[in-house]
Amino acid sequence: MPKPSLPTPTAPAATDRAEPAASSAPPLNSPLPQISSDAAQKTSARRLVVDAQNISLTFETADGRVEALSNVSLQVAEGEFVSFIGPSGCGKTTMLRVIADLQQPSSGTLLVNGMSAEEARLARSYGYVFQAPALFPWRTIEKNLKLPLEIMGYSEIEQQQRVERYLSMVNLTGFERKFPWQLSGGMQQRVSIARALSFDPALLLMDEPFGALDEIVRDHLNAQLLQLWKSTGKTVLFVTHSIPEAVFLSTKIVVMSPRPGRIIDIIECDFPVDRSPDVRETPEFLKVAQRVRNGLRAGHSYDE
């Protein structure tokens, strides 16, 4: 097993790195991410759930070395909703997988919940939602929800209570005895979200969870997800392709760019917590969306 990245004593403290002099609108295309000063203050005030510094990940393929991640630094405080957006190959999924200890970085330091990524995984600190629901087809919905609970050794009663609680949270009460194939794609994905929540992890990692769904279902699930985030106070890391989705959901948007995979902009996004879908029509929303779009365009400009 690869050695987990442990923090080194020389690694600068989180607050040292965000320079107070940084402008509130960081320049595009800067190789290192810059966090605006008020963001830095917010970040330092709350506990850090993810603290990544200079994460790089390269792997060898038949076509040569691929830099999936290059010097990525990112801090996520408790309760934030952070979206990663960027074209394919920009490393957004890789970043999520590194945080989840599904892949190991080549260099850099990473703390998840104050632990190394591996320790955090072994401590069951996060729930992971993949693009596909990845339900177990031979288990009923109820049994699918119970799977992580069985593995973690919850009592029968506790398992049953949690199944009820989390199924109702994703509006699927009454489907306990159904098998996955009897549910639509959107419903299956809601089950997989409930499954990720079932053991109550403080951190939720979502890798394009609604990517395979149609626009209408996706809007609906976005609203549900926002509601869920508001009511549970969890930290969410969310990978997406969609600009409106990212702007609608997030407190922070991380814009990434490929070859090498890196962060080119981090945008604070402070719409009220109980935003309604109508927020998408406001000038503020469009302004943020425009900035994300600019970032994506800038990241693309020199390979076309």
Added chain:
Amino acid sequence: MTSSTIALRLRSPTALRRHPLVERYAPILTMVLAVVAIWYLAAVAMNWSLVRDGFEREETPYTITDVLSGTMDAERPLLPAPHQIAYAFFDSVFGYPPFAPRSLVYHALVTLSATLLGFLLGALFGIVLALLIVHSAVLERSLLPWIICSQMVPVLALAPIFIVVLGALGLHGLLPKSIISAYLCFFPIAIGMVKGFTSPDPLQLELMRTWSATPRQVLWKLRWPASVPYLFASLKVAVTISLIGAIVAELPTGAEAGIGARLLSGSYYGQTIQLWSALVAAAVLSSGLIGLIGLVERAVARRMGAH
């Protein structure tokens, strides 16, 4: 089933063609009739000279009709006619008490017991091998070539060696036969289960990792249930092979009982009808075993949410 489906109340030929009973059984029935017809023709052709020579040796005058009917009920025909085999089969199944030495039921039971024990041993061995191979790359590299080699040696050559060696160790009767049968049938199960244990979706495996499941939990909650379709597919192949193994094991031992023994004595004494009815018994036995596994498979699949 309602009476209307049996009565075949029909108005037009199309309705007949679309009737569920007809749709289901007509193709099978057609094939069976065709095979029987070809068989009768072959029996006439193959037994013709045998019967004609018999008449000529006895110097009795004969007509073509005599020869024709002779080919249908020769005592030791080259190829027995279907009705001869059917009669001999039913006679040796129902004509004697079940444990009489001439009863085919008795011989089938002897072979069946060796088959089932061998099948059980082979299935366990195959599954254990698959587990070892899936969990260790070193074992995969070291075991797999031997497993494949084991099946390249003809069992007909190996069986006598097994019998002699096991006999020297004091093992007689059921167990040596079962071991030969297990030796043959573990192979499809090992190969099938390696495939089955590695069949889970990568996402499902990664989910287990995010929950930091132990290897044992991954096995019981993911790899094992995911491999169930592969298990049943390979069990069906294996049970037929294990029956063949048990029959082959009865040949070199000169066993007094068992389908293999019937085949051997039938071929010694030119009792082709006995030979064929023993073959039919083997076929009935193996289709019964496959059918049984199919039933279990369906019951399990229903519990596992198959649609």
